[in-house]
Amino acid sequence: MPPAEKDPNANGKPSDDEAVIEKAKKEYNKLKSRFDLGRIIPNVILPALVGAAVWARQPSDNQFTAPPAALRKCLDSVCAGADNCVRYPASGENREYFQWASPFNLGRIVLPAAVVRPSTDEQVSGFVRCAADSNVKVQARSGGHSYANYGVGGLLGDIDDLLDNQKGNRAFPHGGGLGPSSRMWGATLDHVVEAKVVTANGTIVTASEAKYPDLFFAIRGAAAGFGIVTQFVIKTVEKPKKTLHFTHRTPYTNSEGIVEQFKRWREMVADKKLDHRIGTEFALDPEGSKITATWFGTRQDFDQSGIAERLGLKLTPVESSWVNTKRWQYENAVLTLSDIPTEFFSRSLGFTADDATSFNATERLVQLIAANKSQSKLKWFCIFDATGGKVAEPAMDSTAYAHRDKVMFYQSYLYNIWAPLTADEKGLLSGIHETIVGGIPTRSPSTYPGYIDPLLENPQEAYWGPNLDRLEAIKREWDPEDVFHNPQSVRPAKLKL
Structure with missing residues (x-):
């Protein structure tokens, strides 16, 4: 996820759409020209x-x-x-x-x-x-937004526009495992009906549940190591008639409030009964904390959900239509900047419900950031994204994606457009990561494959967990020479003599 500029508005106050988009485009052109x-x-x-x-x-x-x-x-x-x-x-x-x-x-x-x-x-x-x-x-470059330049990203904004303009009531379920709508609709990979794949020997096959089901399993969550997909057939969904969004900011001068809000937010997203219509994240940046959320439904439904009471906040959601929602436009304005190459440093981790509720380092985390927030003049943020909901409904072994048990993912992100990052500049994010890892009961780290973390000691285990053995066996069958390779992709299983 590209870093976002500071949102000066709080409690759901809408941005000036045209001004935000125009400013983003001008900034993009200015930076790109350099x-x-x-x-x-x-x-x-x-x-x-x-x-x-x-x-x-x-x-x-x-x-x-x-x-x-x-x-x-x-x-x-x-x-x-x-x-x-x-x-x-x-x-x-x-x-x-x-x-x-x-x-x-x-x-x-x-x-x-x-x-x-x-x-x-x-x-x-x-x-x-x-x-x-x-x-x-x-490796396929695709949209070119890979965190480690493996080339596994994609650009989907044009599909949204096409569906809205031509169908009028259809939407595209964004996010391989994450996205504002993924708790409501599930992961995009769960909507894939079939995929046309160029395999390691150059053969072109169409994989689905009925044809080449093993390859179809691997493509949905680990595609970079198994082939180049030239076509996906994906089920669309009916777009919601109403959407709401809200933002709530708290400065570090109220660090006790940030700690309490983060505890409440974690407890809420760890609840497996949490309404699927809410997509939300908790972020820390140099200005303080920010809770953002999108609700896919009416204001009346939101008020009845009890979400505001669970967070202990007085919220003023903004209501809009699906495509014209202020949050959607703002995010797309920021995505306009995402093609700009930068040097950045990022870490990530996935949380189960037990991890989220037993996390014992909230105070240390907030204190660390509050004390060192001005250490770097660069852009940085630390985001916790809620997942679960519909994403958690399929079985763990239904696709290569192995994080059905997660309720949130964290990623920290530091970037510099103009110069290489120094070790001192990376120090704050390294400290954040060590604090977060230290606050979880001992277990092997695991994380969302879209948040590529080149520093993981055992990346394949972290990305694909219980599905790794099966993936390695499928890799041995379809790509024994490891043609589709990057530093963290699935490797072929070794033959047992």
């Missing part, structure tokens, strides 16, 4: 470059490595002379290579052997075969 190649290449060579479709090893001595001649010949053959089909690194000479492989996190250094833009399923297949034959790894 990311010409003269500025981005130094950052790319030193801190990072993203892997796109054809993955390369990490470079030594910050040198660009020419792709193998056989790989280049093969990729060029698949392109068959088409423009805007493939770009290669060439010691900084190929400007379009950098533009195509624009990194999201400038703190992770990866140089693709090539970046390809296929226009057909057959081209995707051809490119995968080329890479496999040259022993080069492959």
Whole structure:
């Protein structure tokens, strides 16, 4: 989730939509204009470059490595002379290579052997075969919002607009496991009916519950390690007629109030009977705490839910329609900024209901942040997102997604647009993470795969938990040579002799 600018309004007071969106667009254009190649290449060579479709090893001595001649010949053959089909690194000479492989996190250094833009399923297949034959790894860049430049993100805003304009009453259930509407509708992956997948040997298959169910299982929650999906068929849902949203801020001068609010909020989201129509998060940033929520229903329904009483707050929700809700517009204005490459540092963790209710470090966490909030002049935040609800209803082994038992996820995020982060600047978030981990009863850390955490000691176990053994077996069947690879993807199971 991209970092949001400070919301000056509290208690649900609506923002000036047009002004917010226009300001965001102007800021985006201003910042993006500074990311010409003269500025981005130094950052790319030193801190990072993203892997796109054809993955390369990490470079030594910050040198660009020419792709193998056989790989280049093969990729060029698949392109068959088409423009805007493939770009290669060439010691900084190929400007379009950098533009195509624009990194999201400038703190992770990866140089693709090539970046390809296929226009057909057959081209995707051809490119995968080329890479496999040259022993080069492959990853789909997708929306390019991967925290560690693995390329597993996506852009879905246009789908929302299309559904609203053409169907009028349909909506798209955002979030692989998280999102304001996921507690009400469930994870997006639970709405997938079938997926067209290019597999490691270049074969194109359509996977579903009826056809290739093992691959279909893996694609829904661990797709980056199993293939390139060129098409999803997804069930849409009927959009709610009314939505509400509210925001409540508390400054650190009232740290006791923040502690009490966080305890109440945790107890509320840990309640498995909590109404599915509420999507909410609790955030800490340099200004204090912020509780935000979206309610998919009427004001009368919200008042009867008792949520305000459970939080112990006097709230003034703002009511609006689905697409025109003020919160929706504000979030999309912030997402306009999310294409800007930055160097950032992030940690994350998932909480079960027992973790949330037994968490014993709230006071220490708030005191730590209040005492060090001005330590860094950079942008940072620490967010706890509620999950559960409909997400928790499918069985743990119904898909690769292994966090049906979670009621919230935490992620901390520190970023700098203009310069590399220093160890001292990362210190605050490291302290936050250590405090949070120390406040949970001893168990193995686990977290949402969308919150990629490169510092995890056992990432596969953390992301896929009880489903990992099955995923490794499926990987051995579909991709034994680990063609679809990133540093934290599922590995093929070893053959037992």
